[in-house]
Amino acid sequence: MAKKKITELTEEMLSDFLAENNLELYHSEFIKEGKDWFLRVYIDRESEDGYVSTDDCEKVSRFLSKRLDEEDPISQNYYLEVSSPGMDRILYKEKDFARFAGHQVDVSLYKAADGKKNFSGILVGLIDGNIVITDEKDDQLKFPAEQVAKTRLAVVF
Incomplete structure (x- = not known):
């Protein structure tokens, strides 16, 4: 499956779950570094006082990992990483x-x-x-x- 299709599918899988948990998808990417592939998902909260906790990242990671295991859309081995965009976030949109x-x-x-x-x-x-x-x-x-x-x-x- 093409990299763009994988990130689009990831966004679809997460859309409702993130909304239910007052989170949003900030960015996702499927990239190769060295010999390894990574599916990176960055989650955020739009509210000024909101922040993403490690519990939020863990919850999203468990949910997405289960969905990806069920549908198995990615043929190669990869690492799933879920995090906040961080204080020095890149602006995309x-x-x-x-x-x-x-x-x-x-x-x-x-x-x-x-x-x-x-x-x-x-x-x-x-x-x-x-x-x-x-x-x-x-x-x-x-x-x-x-x-x-x-x-x-x-x-x-």
């Missing part, structure tokens, strides 16, 4: 950019712009296909989304 507007982010580009590939600033949002941040000089920087390798929340202490 439009709603992630809207939710975390005003937060400090790190933006990595595929190719250098002005001699740099990495930028930091306050996220303004995803606007007209551009990831927009305000840097430490209060300049607004715009990066076409297709040129951005990764936008990640910065951990600020």
Whole structure:
């Protein structure tokens, strides 16, 4: 089964279960690292005061593992990992950019712009296909989304 089909099936399997448990699917991926395959599922809570506990991860892991064993859609051996996206989460979807507007982010580009590939600033949002941040000089920087390798929340202490 193709990687995209596996993640789509995972999303289908989890949809109702996550909603019943006041959780949401943040991201999923089926990837090969070295000789091993991993099905990684990142769960989250949208509420400001909400957080994902290890109990939540365990509950989702047990549920998904059972469903995957029953349907057995993945032919090769793999490891199932369920976790929260973490404090330094990668932003994937439009709603992630809207939710975390005003937060400090790190933006990595595929190719250098002005001699740099990495930028930091306050996220303004995803606007007209551009990831927009305000840097430490209060300049607004715009990066076409297709040129951005990764936008990640910065951990600020």
